[in-house]
Each structure stands twice: as C-alpha cells, then as structure tokens.
Amino acid sequence: MTAPLIYVESCPVCGDGLCRIRVCITDQRLTGCVLCDECEAVWTDPSLQERVSRKPDADDPQCPSCGQSLWSKNAHWANIGEVCLLGWYDRVRVVSVKQG
Amino acid sequence: MATKPRSESAVNALRMIPTKWAVILLGILIVYVVLQPRLNQWFGWRLPSVASMVGDEKPAKATHKKGESTNNDTNKNETSKPAKKGKDVEPDLEKESKQETASSKKKPAEKTKIVDEADEERDQPINTSGKSENNNPSQPAKTATKPKNESDDTDPLYGFLTEVGRNRYESPAGLVYGPGSEEGHRLKHIARHLEDQPNRPGSHGVFKGGMKPFLTTIDEGYVRAKKGAKGTTKKEDDGSMVYEITFDKAIGFIGGEAGGRKKNPATKKLRLVVRGSNVITAFPF
Ligand SMILES: [Zn+2]
Numbered sequence: 001m002t003a004p005l006i007y008v009e010s011c012p013v014c015g016d017g018l019c020r021i022r023v024c025i026t027d028q029r030l031t032g033c034v035l036c037d038e039c040e041a042v043w044t045d046p047s048l049q050e051r052v053s054r055k056p057d058a059d060d061p062q063c064p065s066c067g068q069s070l071w072s073k074n075a076h077w078a079n080i081g082e083v084c085l086l087g088w089y090d091r092v093r094v095v096s097v098k099q100g
Numbered sequence: 101m102a103t104k105p106r107s108e109s110a111v112n113a114l115r116m117i118p119t120k121w122a123v124i125l126l127g128i129l130i131v132y133v134v135l136q137p138r139l140n141q142w143f144g145w146r147l148p149s150v151a152s153m154v155g156d157e158k159p160a161k162a163t164h165k166k167g168e169s170t171n172n173d174t175n176k177n178e179t180s181k182p183a184k185k186g187k188d189v190e191p192d193l194e195k196e197s198k199q200e201t202a203s204s205k206k207k208p209a210e211k212t213k214i215v216d217e218a219d220e221e222r223d224q225p226i227n228t229s230g231k232s233e234n235n236n237p238s239q240p241a242k243t244a245t246k247p248k249n250e251s252d253d254t255d256p257l258y259g260f261l262t263e264v265g266r267n268r269y270e271s272p273a274g275l276v277y278g279p280g281s282e283e284g285h286r287l288k289h290i291a292r293h294l295e296d297q298p299n300r301p302g303s304h305g306v307f308k309g310g311m312k313p314f315l316t317t318i319d320e321g322y323v324r325a326k327k328g329a330k331g332t333t334k335k336e337d338d339g340s341m342v343y344e345i346t347f348d349k350a351i352g353f354i355g356g357e358a359g360g361r362k363k364n365p366a367t368k369k370l371r372l373v374v375r376g377s378n379v380i381t382a383f384p385f
C-alpha cells in the first residue's frame with residue numbers, strides 16, 4: 001500500500017528530516033506551517049525563510065497561530081486538499097511512500 | 101493399545117482377499133516402505149510413512165516458515181484518501197482531521213509499559229521491531245493479537261534507562277527521553293533509526309544495532325560533545341542544541357532514497373538534537 005508523502009525539502013537544520021506541511025485546526029480555523037519531522041524545526045511557510053520559535057519550556061513544537069502542540073490531536077500532516085487550500089501546492093513535492 | 105484392534109482388522113481384511121492379490125499388495129507395500137523416505141528427501145514431498153498411516157508415528161511436520169512480520173513504517177500520517185474539494189471547508193476539515201486520527205490508529209500496536217498518554221497518537225507504544233532487544237529471536241515480532249504477557253515484553257528501559265517521571269526515562273549521562281514527536285515518545289522516534297526507510301526521500305540515518313547499543317552510543321557521544329572533545333561540534337538552534345559526534349568506527353549507514361543511491365555508505369557520525377537535557381532526536385548521518 002502506498003500513501004502520498006508531501007514535503008518541501010530535506011531539513012536545513014538537521015539534514016535527515018523532511019520539512020512537511022503540518023496543519024492545526026482550532027475553532028474551525030486551519031493554520032498551516034512547515035514542520036521538520038525529525039528535529040521539529042518550524043517555519044511559517046514553504047519558503048523556509050521565517051522560523052517559528054517555541055517557548056523555551058515548551059516540550060513540543062508549537063502552532064504559529066494558537067501555540068498548541070503540533071503533535072496534539074488538533075494537528076496533522078496536511079493532505080493534498082489542505083495543501084491546495086493553503087495555496088502551497090506548487091511549493092511542495094508529493095511522493096508515494098510504501099507503507100507497512 | 102489403540103493400534104491392536106486396527107492391526108487385527110487389517111489381518112482379517114487380508115484373509116478375505118485371494119493370496120495372489122495379497123502378495124501383490126504386500127509387494128507394493130514393501131516398495132512404498134523403501135521408497136517413501138527417499139521420495140520425500142529427493143522431491144521434498146511429505147508422503148506419510150506406513151507407521152504413521154497405521155497410527156504408530158506422528159505424521160511428518162510441515163516445515164513452512166511463517167511470514168516474517170512487516171516493518172512498521174512510521175510515515176503513516178499521510179492520508180491516502182482523495183484530496184478534498186469544496187467550499188464548506190471549515191466543518192469538513194474538522195471531519196478530515198478525525199479521519200486522519202482514525203487512520204493513524206491502524207498502526208499495529210504492541211503495548212509496552214512506556215507510553216500511556218491519553219492522546220491516542222501518543223498511545224502508540226514503543227516498537228523497535230526488527231532490531232529490538234527481543235531476547236527470543238525465534239519468536240516473530242509481536243502482534244496485537246498475541247496475548248499480553250508482561251514477562252515477555254521487551255524491557256522498556258533496555259537495562260539502561262531509569263524512570264524519572266511519567267513516561268520519562270533518564271540515561272546514565274543525564275539525557276531524558278520523554279513523550280513527544282510524531283510517534284508519541286522520543287524512544288519510539290529514535291527507534292525509527294534502527295531500520296532503513298529506503299523509499300523515504302532524502303537521507304535516513306540508520307544505526308547498526310539494537311536499542312541498547314544505540315542509547316549507549318548516544319550517551320557516549322553526548323558526554324564527549326558536552327565537553328567539547330575532539331571530533332565533536334555543537335550548534336544552537338532556536339533553543340535546541342545540535343551536537344555532531346564522530347566516532348572511531350562506523351556506527352551505521354546512510355539509508356533513505358539518497359543513501360540508497362550512494363549504495364548506503366557506512367558512517368561514523370552521529371547527530372544529536374536536545375532541548376536542555378531532553379532528547380529530540382538522534383541518528384547517524
Ligand atoms: Zn530537521
């Protein structure tokens with residue numbers, strides 16, 4: 001079985017992670033950001049120009065909008081529809097990755 | 101005892117057939133007795149022995165190997181459902197997020213003691229699968245259907261860590277592995293680096309060995325890097341510290357798609373990302 005893996009590029013911070021689109025949905029509002037799936041560096045958008053800092057005491061990477069953990073139930077890896085909705089489709093790569 | 105009546109009835113049956121046929125049948129029987137083991141050996145057949153047919157011996161055991169359990173790919177959070185189109189984005193998006201969570205539940209689960217966060221994502225236990233410290237190599241990877249047996253669980257502390265809080269484990273060098281990451285726990289996250297993910301874009305560092313040697317190597321590297329020993333570097337990044345440590349010998353190889361293209365070169369280097377003493381990730385690079 002394969003599933004699409006959506007990413008921007010390999011992480012410039014850790015080298016091993018993929019910068020992927022993470023969305024957080026709070027109060028029916030969708031916020032997109034870019035999250036490295038390895039070192040958890042966060043950027044505001046796929047240009048990877050602006051980092052989202054996390055509070056020093058925060059255990060998890062934080063949503064740039066509501067500040068909740070990007071590993072919380074409110075957040076997930078964006079699907080293609082959500083990437084389109086964010087207007088980032090032409091800035092990502094989509095590959096099929098074998099699962100299980 | 102149970103065979104006696106059966107043998108008697110066989111003798112009675114023989115008495116009822118003409119001598120000529122009895123001799124022929126006996127001949128066939130003798131030829132079968134002589135050839136059966138050889139035919140089995142030559143052609144890999146499993147013809148039953150005469151003894152087993154009479155009931156004195158257990159039939160030959162099937163030697164089929166059970167299918168090996170598959171590796172738990174961690175890239176499971178991408179949905180495979182078709183992209184959504186539509187204007188009523190907001191309520192539907194909520195629904196999608198629920199489906200997403202539901203699909204992430206499909207991960208085969210092997211419950212261990214470490215992770216029992218309420219968050220279902222984080223409820224996924226540590227599974228170091230293929231290269232775990234499984235003490236019984238003849239046993240296939242545990243599945244969700246296998247009855248739970250505490251004594252047969254992988255030691256969640258790998259004989260190396262000390263529990264210092266709820267789901268928080270400390271190494272001898274003072275590194276803390278706690279809840280976090282996509283996998284729900286840092287130990288689960290770094291366990292992804294015990295196996296290659298050949299289809300993953302970019303590089304994927306793979307440590308050669310099990311969880312305990314991996315944790316030991318990370319500790320050793322951390323101690324050296326904190327002291328600023330030779331062959332180590334450190335760099336601060338938004339509150340995280342990224343350590344790079346070069347070891348005397350190879351600790352793993354470069355996997356992933358990029359590593360595969362280069363024929364998976366061996367590497368002596370480890371990168372360790374920490375926040376304070378909390379491990380974010382560690383992997384050979
Ligand atoms: Zn990274």
Ligand SMILES: [Zn+2]
Nearest residue numbers: 024026063066
């Ligand atoms: Zn948010």
